[in-house]
Amino acid sequence: MRAGPAQDRLAIWTYDEAGEEIPLGDPSVTDAERSAAGRETIADRFAALLPGNRSRAAAQFAAPGLPEGQDMVRVWQPRDPAQLRARLSEPPLAVWAEGDVLHVLWQGEADEVQLYGGVQPRLWPVEGTGDLWEVSLRIRRLDEAVISMVAAHRLAGDDWPTQIQDTRVWRGPRAPAATPSAEPLRGTVETRTLSSIALGAPRQVTVYCPPGPIRAWPGCVLADGEATRSFAPVLESAIQAGSAPPVLLVGVHNAPGATRSWPDLRSQEYLPSVNRRRFDAHLRFVTSEVIPWAGEQFGPIEGPWVAAGFSSGGAWAIAAAQRRPDVLGAVAAFSSGVVPQRISRDARSARIRHYLAAGTLEPGFRRATKSWAERLARAGLACRHEEWTGGHDQLWWMQQLPLGLAWLLPPSS
Secondary structure, eight states: OBOSOTTOTTOEEEEEETTEEEEEEOTTSOHHHHHHTTOOOHHHHHHHHHHHHHHHHHHHHHSSSOOTTOSEEEEOOOOOHHHHHHTOSSTTEEEEEETTEEEEEEESOOSEEEEEESOOOBOEEOTTOSSEEEEEEEETTGGGOEEEEEEEEEOTTOOSOOEEEEEEEEEOTTSOOOOOOOSSOSSEEEEEEEEETTTTEEEEEEEEEOSSSOOSBOEEEESSGGGHHHHHHHHHHHHHHTSSOOOEEEEEOOOTTTTSSSSOHHHHHHOTTTOHHHHHHHHHIIIIIIHHHHHHHHOOBOSSEEEEEETHHHHHHHHHHHHOTTTEEEEEEESOSOOOSSOOHHHHHHTOEEEEEEETTOHHHHHHHHHHHHHHHHTTOOEEEEEESSOSOHHHHHHHHHHHHHHHSOTTO
16 A cells, blocks of 8 residues: 555555555545645546556456455456447446346446445446446356445545435345345334433434334334334244344444544544543443433333444444343344454353354455454353355345344243
8 A cells, every 4th residue: 555644635546456656645625625725636646556557467367266365356358339338228337247247338428336245346437438337346256146236426526425326136146045135024113312421412222112012122223223114024024934043233324424534533433443431432322321211111121232233333243242241142244354363351250152154255344354253162151153145235234134143042032
């Protein structure tokens, strides 16, 4: 990675990902601000790097298979614009596979196009056109993969991302079937606002309550609680099928604007290494305010709570149970990119159980999740570790939560 001085907010740095050089900068600074200051913009750096990136991707396309130890690599070859346009049966986004290569094509006017979801590369402009953008990825076991893709684009002078244009899901011919989803819900989902003493501000909480009369059931507190409404139909379907126990799901929201600038407030509350004081305040809010409130409103709660989350929320679930195993007796963490260096004495004594999972196409998150699972196994603690053929993807997180709860909670629950 190459960068300017750490204090230079206008600086642009470049990092290498599987042979592709990718420019990045402080997300709170726009290219318009860099240009006004007479500095190189990210768009300029991207254009300068593109020829070399194409050359390396062309060599990868010509090479047989994938490099050792990699499950995905970008490939490229010159394409006929007319043939590409024929792929746009449902514009502006097309996704198709040729062998082990997944192709994504977007049509529109933009200065930048980025995929989000299971894979997150920046699209390249198609030579000889002014409105086509593409990416081609060679993926190991593509026929087993499930990958959601959201194309977002930015116009000149706008903040990023400007537009969320379209969504597609690639499901390989040997991929697992789509996860059943209960529609309409028989249970209830409601959002409340709590005035937090620990945070010194109000914070929203969304609660999914399974159908039927209130009774003693286990509780699960979910980071990134805004996602609770998306998780509830999949969880309820598993409950109705008998493959997961009835669980009270309590989703704790992020603060408004939590992901703006760096260090963003979400990271400060979820990762103890970023801002220990803020992490501790958020943990007190969850354990001393949210959980007692949920028990009074929707309980009684049976047994210790499960801490759950994905991405940095998964890292929070692990770290929270390390510090408060008296309240949080189990962990369901998916795609956790930051994990502790050691197991706390309290968590070891409490025999905290973990269900951990990550995708093959999110290498950093996969490595971190696996390393934590191995550390738990060496300590003799109960842990189940799973991997899916996909990436950093809410489709997979929604599928994994009922599986994790079914494994973590006793059959009598």
